[in-house]
Amino acid sequence: MIEAKNVDFYYGDFHALKGISMKIENNTVTAFIGPSGCGKSTFLRLFNRMNDLIPDTRLTGECLINGQNIYDKAVDVTELRKNVGMVFQKPNPFPKTIFENIAFGLRVEGINDKNFIQQQVEESLKSAALWEEVKDKLKKSAFELSGGQQQRLCIARALAIKPDIILMDEPASALDPISTSKIEDLIHGLKENYTIVIVTHNMQQAARVSDKTGFFMLGKLVEYNDTKKMFLSPEKEETQNYITGRFG
């Protein structure tokens, strides 16, 4: 279970997240929506500590995964990131072969067993619904794949290290509609084994893929509820306005 307790986050003097508390259950898909700059991506990146890479940032409050505060000094960030995978907005495969892209996470863990890696690569590609398309060209450069395939490759790459949680930061915003729907189907299937948190600009996408939705605005979590309820009868007026396209 993922839990944020009264989280405030600052970029220098800029107060990006304001008093956010939220609980996310295992094996669910949770969508974060909201206008640009509302803090949803910042909030997402707290959970694999990607914000650590940005200098001059500050966090107060607690982020817990399975009861463990992930900002505790005793936490090994690389171990955390092996448990919390991430897929980015723009597909960012490495300039390596398709095979080596998937094997990357295993290799940095020090795994050298050829058969094991082979098996993990195949399994991850199958889970990411990419195996059939690439099984004959695993030794080809990942750059030869289409944008949509590259993004599924990035998902497969994240799956290969067996995380429990997958964070997706607008994973389909750079893709065409067909590739987008493939990614959405994939998210549905992955829910069985993973907890998924997805940031999206596309409200239909949030409605299609998620169980729960959080609406962010100006650094605050305005409303957080079952997706159905959010889209049919939101409690807050701002949510209603945003969803019906009156602003944002």
Next chain:
Amino acid sequence: MTAKTNQKIAFCVFRILGMLVVGLLFWILGFIIYNGIGVISWEFLTGYPTAGMTSGGILPAIVGTLCLIAGSSIIAFPLGILSAIYSSEYAGNGKMVQFIRVMTNNLGGVPSIIFGLFGMALFVNTLGFGDSIIAGSLTLGLLTLPLIIRTTEEALKAIPDSFRTAGLALGATKLQTINRVVLPMAFPNIITGLILSIGRVSGETAPILFTVAAYFLPKLPTGIFDQVMALPYHLYVIATSGTDLEASRPMAYGTALVLIIIVLLMNLLATALRRWFSKKVKTH
């Protein structure tokens, strides 16, 4: 005048200027090839200077220059690449780091004779290496460090951060991300910088003047504490202060041609290596 004719005139001027520069370059090259090609022979490349350096070959100078290239590379490549990795990947952007960056660039603009004098003072005299390959290589190494550091930094900066975040997000440490993702991608451009630095080393005269170069030494070095002849210095000697300048003129052109060919080969090698590594990086 319309914008279109303006553009035509501007392009015309650019083209003429461009051709002028390239033309001058080819003129110099052609002049040296024309005057030097007749001297090049197996004896010239593998023989020792004879008759007061007015005839014979330039083998000791070729070997000397190759020794200095090798020596300075061994010293400057690792130092330069590692400091560039530190400054671009780890050091951040504090006041101190910016200061060091500015100073590195300034160092690249220091006249090479200053490096020569510094090398003489430190390596030849204070450390007691004497006029030797080691003193010359250290001096040349220092001279090329700024170039290597800067080109390596640029090569690293050219790698988009998305690859670094991708590596880190997969649970790789920073060092693993640099080793397995960033460096292989930057390698083609790093190589280019290295080979350019070799081109510079093979052509420099001032830094070796007081640290290694011998006026006339018709034997090959046997160790790193030996003096050697070197192509650029040999060229300078037979063109300005030889025993019989008129008689050694053809030798000077031949030496110049050999020096140019070495630099040219280095540049070709750089291009070939870059192509090869770019291809390899994509499919490795």
